[in-house]
Amino acid sequence: MATGQPEPATPTNKPRNAANRAYGIDIGGSGIKGAVVDVRTGKLLTDRARRDTPQPSDPDAVAEVVAELVAGHGWTGEIGATFPAVVQHGVTLSAANVDKAWIGADADALFTKVTDQDVLVINDADAAGLAEARFGAAKGVDGVVIVLTLGTGIGSALLHNGVLVPNTELGHLELDGKDAERRAASSARERHGLSWSDWAKRVEHYLEHVERLFTPDLFVLGGGVSKRSDKWLHHVDIRTPITTAKLLNDAGIVGAALAANEHFEE
Ligand code: BGC
Numbered sequence: 001m002a003t004g005q006p007e008p009a010t011p012t013n014k015p016r017n018a019a020n021r022a023y024g025i026d027i028g029g030s031g032i033k034g035a036v037v038d039v040r041t042g043k044l045l046t047d048r049a050r051r052d053t054p055q056p057s058d059p060d061a062v063a064e065v066v067a068e069l070v071a072g073h074g075w076t077g078e079i080g081a082t083f084p085a086v087v088q089h090g091v092t093l094s095a096a097n098v099d100k101a102w103i104g105a106d107a108d109a110l111f112t113k114v115t116d117q118d119v120l121v122i123n124d125a126d127a128a129g130l131a132e133a134r135f136g137a138a139k140g141v142d143g144v145v146i147v148l149t150l151g152t153g154i155g156s157a158l159l160h161n162g163v164l165v166p167n168t169e170l171g172h173l174e175l176d177g178k179d180a181e182r183r184a185a186s187s188a189r190e191r192h193g194l195s196w197s198d199w200a201k202r203v204e205h206y207l208e209h210v211e212r213l214f215t216p217d218l219f220v221l222g223g224g225v226s227k228r229s230d231k232w233l234h235h236v237d238i239r240t241p242i243t244t245a246k247l248l249n250d251a252g253i254v255g256a257a258l259a260a261n262e263h264f265e266e
Contacts, residue, residue: 025253029053042134097152125156132245138220151186
């Protein structure tokens, strides 16, 4: 535009898209968080904005929050979002701890529509696994690594030489005739009022089961309880080395951004 006026300066308080940045959104049962991520370093480039997950957490209500977070950061560009369910090619196929209306929903298409940007949706634990493999506790670890997030449910990510096999859903293995996450997720400790050591023994029993099936080289344990591992981890005695997650609150956001960046890059 030849107006003779100088071009307006790009506002410095707004993150601009560049090939090494992507927006990450972490959708959980209680909160939805978003930030711009530097995908080369795994660092957040903005504050981590958070909204409560709407109740009921049906697709349209969640999509509205997703659009609000992205607009709040003034973001245009690739977006990665996590979802706490099986996600195949952008479609959510289960809903263990979220509104059942998500079963069969095209989350990818819905979020793409409300944000008007390219969006990739992946399972929440898979995102955490990718982030830990690239920047955290599983960085540079060869062989089979299993990342487990112990929260309301149990999420799992299976990695081989850093490459993810998605949607393993090991939280739903059968353990003592029950869904494993009902026995060993951190919510089970709260629900049954278990001591740290009693709960740790349940985690041990669960890990032994997973160990027999996959013979991993390393377990990475994440979720809120990983911050309090001094209370319980020493009660867990299994053959496979165990370490705690390094990215903690940011793993989902970082992993989602990373996955989107790799997916959409040409
Ligand atoms: C879901 C998984 C999810 C995990 C952690 C499980 O109940 O089935 O898809 O990764 O919870 O949110």
